[in-house]
Amino acid sequence: MKKALAGTLESSDCCVTLTEKNLGSGLSLTVSGTERFMSAITETVGDVAGSFGISDVDIFVQDRGALDVVLRSRLEAAILRYETDEA
Amino acid sequence: MRRTMMYLPGNNPNMLLKGYLFRPDGLIFDLEDAVSANQKDAARILVRNVLSSQSFGDCEVSVRINALDTEFWRDDLCAVGAAAAINRRVNGIRMPKAESKESVIALDDTLSELEDKNSLPQGHFKIFCLLESANAVWKAYDIATASRRVTGLTPGGEDLAADLRTTRSREESELDWIRKMILVAGRAAGVDVLDAAYPLIHDLEGLKKQTEGIRQLGFDGKSVLHPSQIQVIHDVFTPSATDIEKSLRIVRAAAEATKNGQGAVAVDGRLVDVPVIKRAMYLLTLAGLDAEEAVL
Structure with missing residues (x-):
């Protein structure tokens, strides 16, 4: 099973974990840390995942107060690592 | 700076x-x-x-x-x-x-x-x-x-x-x-x-x-x-207030000399030449001042 991670649990950061799912099962998102920003996080995750054409993954975001620019960066790093993961 | x-x-x-x-x-x-x-x-x-x-x-x-x-x-x-x-x-x-x-x-x-x-x-x-x-x-x-x-x-x-x-x-x-x-x-x-x-x-x-x-x-x-x-x-x-005040006098005196067509000028009894003026302008920059504005 492919898996990739980017980011940290430090203040103002977030940790994004991507885990492979069965073909055709689409994206799923789980967020921990700051549920009140769930809608904004969901929108950003959808936006970045769409721009990289990634699907069939479970995305787990552990948020420590990351701004949108940080979340986007961690998502991009995790996706690029996921795409190069051979497992 | x-x-x-x-x-x-x-x-x-x-x-x-x-x-x-x-x-x-x-x-x-x-x-x-x-x-x-x-x-x-x-x-x-x-x-x-x-x-x-x-x-x-x-x-x-x-x-x-x-x-x-x-x-x-x-x-x-x-x-x-x-x-x-x-x-x-x-x-x-x-x-x-x-x-x-x-x-x-x-x-x-x-x-x-x-x-x-x-x-x-x-x-x-x-x-x-x-x-x-x-x-x-x-x-x-x-x-x-x-x-x-x-x-x-x-x-x-x-x-x-x-x-x-x-x-x-x-x-x-x-x-x-x-x-x-x-x-x-x-x-x-x-x-x-x-x-x-x-x-x-x-x-x-x-x-x-x-x-x-x-x-x-x-x-x-x-x-x-x-x-x-x-x-x-x-x-x-950051230069001291004394250094800033002296630099202002040097820069202003130099500007006045240029305006009057003088080749050299003295400040506090010392001849002010180009290196001294440059140093004074640099010091004013360090103090956050604009040397050209300071002349006005």
């Missing part, structure tokens, strides 16, 4: 986003020593996106890329180029382990390509060279004059001490000659000379003493590792 250039760890969002609030003269987004090898990719993306999306007050913005003998530096530059295409404030490249004029020329060529690719004017990027070996210090003038982009020279810290087969002492007496050599080379080449950071971040008295020493030598500023170091360095580089 480049009194203080603060390093910000490239994979630390908190510092990258908030560092400018401490009001150093410059920021150095660090993709080199502050980032472990397995986090270079994530840091590069983070730095690119933060640089592209934020403003940083009045700070000069530069990026320390990885050395040219690594696999990382070209990707680092691509990230910086993409950011600079959006945020033109991003225009400084800190070049670690600048070893020769050839290495500076190689970086210069790559920066020219990067500027074309990102629709930036030629010469947009400046280079700040870090001299981290005895060989580099010996060739400091050649390195400083290898490209018109070179804007500053900085001695290395730990790497340089190791190459000299010594260790970095509290007083750093082992780097006395190094600082003097780089100062002369930098002045001869017409570039800024910026000191390495003081590594003992809790020893502000030691920092003050070292900063007073390098200012007296002629250095233009110093790298910073921690926000608490900024004010100490600014205080040392």
Whole structure:
């Protein structure tokens, strides 16, 4: 099973974990840390995942107060690592 | 002014986003020593996106890329180029382990390509060279004059001490000659000379003493590792009220002499010539004043 991670649990950061799912099962998102920003996080995750054409993954975001620019960066790093993961 | 250039760890969002609030003269987004090898990719993306999306007050913005003998530096530059295409404030490249004029020329060529690719004017990027070996210090003038982009020279810290087969002492007496050599080379080449950071971040008295020493030598500023170091360095580089008042009188007297067609003028009984006027204008700049406005 492919898996990739980017980011940290430090203040103002977030940790994004991507885990492979069965073909055709689409994206799923789980967020921990700051549920009140769930809608904004969901929108950003959808936006970045769409721009990289990634699907069939479970995305787990552990948020420590990351701004949108940080979340986007961690998502991009995790996706690029996921795409190069051979497992 | 480049009194203080603060390093910000490239994979630390908190510092990258908030560092400018401490009001150093410059920021150095660090993709080199502050980032472990397995986090270079994530840091590069983070730095690119933060640089592209934020403003940083009045700070000069530069990026320390990885050395040219690594696999990382070209990707680092691509990230910086993409950011600079959006945020033109991003225009400084800190070049670690600048070893020769050839290495500076190689970086210069790559920066020219990067500027074309990102629709930036030629010469947009400046280079700040870090001299981290005895060989580099010996060739400091050649390195400083290898490209018109070179804007500053900085001695290395730990790497340089190791190459000299010594260790970095509290007083750093082992780097006395190094600082003097780089100062002369930098002045001869017409570039800024910026000191390495003081590594003992809790020893502000030691920092003050070292900063007073390098200012007296002629250095233009110093790298910073921690926000608490900024004010100490600014205080040392900020001229006294007496010095500012004297500089104002010199600049005004010189302007009056020019207006009246006089060749020379005396202030406080001393003849004021061009070097004295230049020094007075530089001092007013350090005080945050505009010499031309001060004349009015």
